[in-house]
Amino acid sequence: KVVKVRVPATTANLGPGFDTFGLALTLYNEFEVEEEDGVYIESYPKNEFIENPENNLFIKVIKYLCEAEGKTFHGARLKQTVNIPVARGLGSSATAIVAGILTGFAVHKKPLTDEEFFKVAYLFEPHPDNLLPAWKGGFITALKTEDKTYYSKMDFPKEIKAVVVIPDFELSTEKARLVLPSQVPLKDAIFNLQRSALFIRALEERRYDLLKVVMEDRLHQPYRKNLIPNFDKVIQSAYENGALGACLSGAGSTILALATENFDKIGLSMVEAFKEVSINAEYKVLEVDT
Numbered sequence: 001k002v003v004k005v006r007v008p009a010t011t012a013n014l015g016p017g018f019d020t021f022g023l024a025l026t027l028y029n030e031f032e033v034e035e036e037d038g039v040y041i042e043s044y045p046k047n048e049f050i051e052n053p054e055n056n057l058f059i060k061v062i063k064y065l066c067e068a069e070g071k072t073f074h075g076a077r078l079k080q081t082v083n084i085p086v087a088r089g090l091g092s093s094a095t096a097i098v099a100g101i102l103t104g105f106a107v108h109k110k111p112l113t114d115e116e117f118f119k120v121a122y123l124f125e126p127h128p129d130n131l132l133p134a135w136k137g138g139f140i141t142a143l144k145t146e147d148k149t150y151y152s153k154m155d156f157p158k159e160i161k162a163v164v165v166i167p168d169f170e171l172s173t174e175k176a177r178l179v180l181p182s183q184v185p186l187k188d189a190i191f192n193l194q195r196s197a198l199f200i201r202a203l204e205e206r207r208y209d210l211l212k213v214v215m216e217d218r219l220h221q222p223y224r225k226n227l228i229p230n231f232d233k234v235i236q237s238a239y240e241n242g243a244l245g246a247c248l249s250g251a252g253s254t255i256l257a258l259a260t261e262n263f264d265k266i267g268l269s270m271v272e273a274f275k276e277v278s279i280n281a282e283y284k285v286l287e288v289d290t
């Protein structure tokens with residue numbers, strides 16, 4: 001039996017909502033899998049030789065779920081279409097985890113509850129702000145306690161598109177978290193609290209003029225921007241060319257601009273700003289996956 005799932009890219013944080021906000025975008029990874037003796041992976045668009053297919057995250061998740069059912073995992077043949085670049089802050093690993101969970105639960109004919117989802121997903125990655133929009137689509141606000149994750153999905157204005165500017169260097173989330181301080185000044189916490197609360201209202205009331213100020217952040221970007229050459233200039237170029245808001249996508253290295261027009265102009269100017277520091281980047285104009 002062949003199981004096929006498609007999971008969207010996600011952009012976490014959206015500026016002030018560090019570890020809280022996540023948005024699904026119309027760029028997808030696809031996973032098509034069937035039972036097989038041994039593990040085989042075909043990867044598109046470019047089919048590179050994969051040395052240790054057992055280390056593939058999707059395979060690890062389905063193997064885990066198979067063994068959790070008390071069965072022996074004999075293997076699988078996976079055809080994956082990878083459209084989301086890895087280690088760029090676009091939730092590529094969340095797609096593999098979510099796809100693995102959806103596949104495993106479909107194969108074992110078990111209903112997937114929130115509790116079951118998080119129990120498995122958090123074994124592989126601790127970020128609900130990527131996992132949830134990858135699973136549910138749309139714009140998600142998430143809150144994770146020791147034993148439970150609470151969340152809400154909210155309508156995101158359809159006329160807003162995301163211009164994602166993807167530089168040609170990878171940045172692991174682990175590395176991008178290591179540069180963060182363990183404590184922040186109270187005034188910086190207030191700075192983000194005010195902005196993240198008003199960000200939600202700006203979306204609900206379609207007050208797009210607020211997006212620039214509410215997408216500022218003092219909890220992660222000031223530290224992470226040292227890992228992204230010309231970060232300030234790329235953000236500035238987005239605003240100069242008509243972006244409503246701009247921020248680091250997840251832990252980076254992608255930079256995201258939100259806009260209702262001038263998408264190509266914004267994307268090109270941001271690519272140009274990366275070029276000033278000899279970094280090649282490409283941009284994509286994406287919609288919100290609902």
Ligand code: HSE
Pocket residue numbers: 012013018019020089091127129130173177220250251
């Ligand atoms: N909120 C997380 C971070 C997302 O910014 O580190 C990781 O993908």
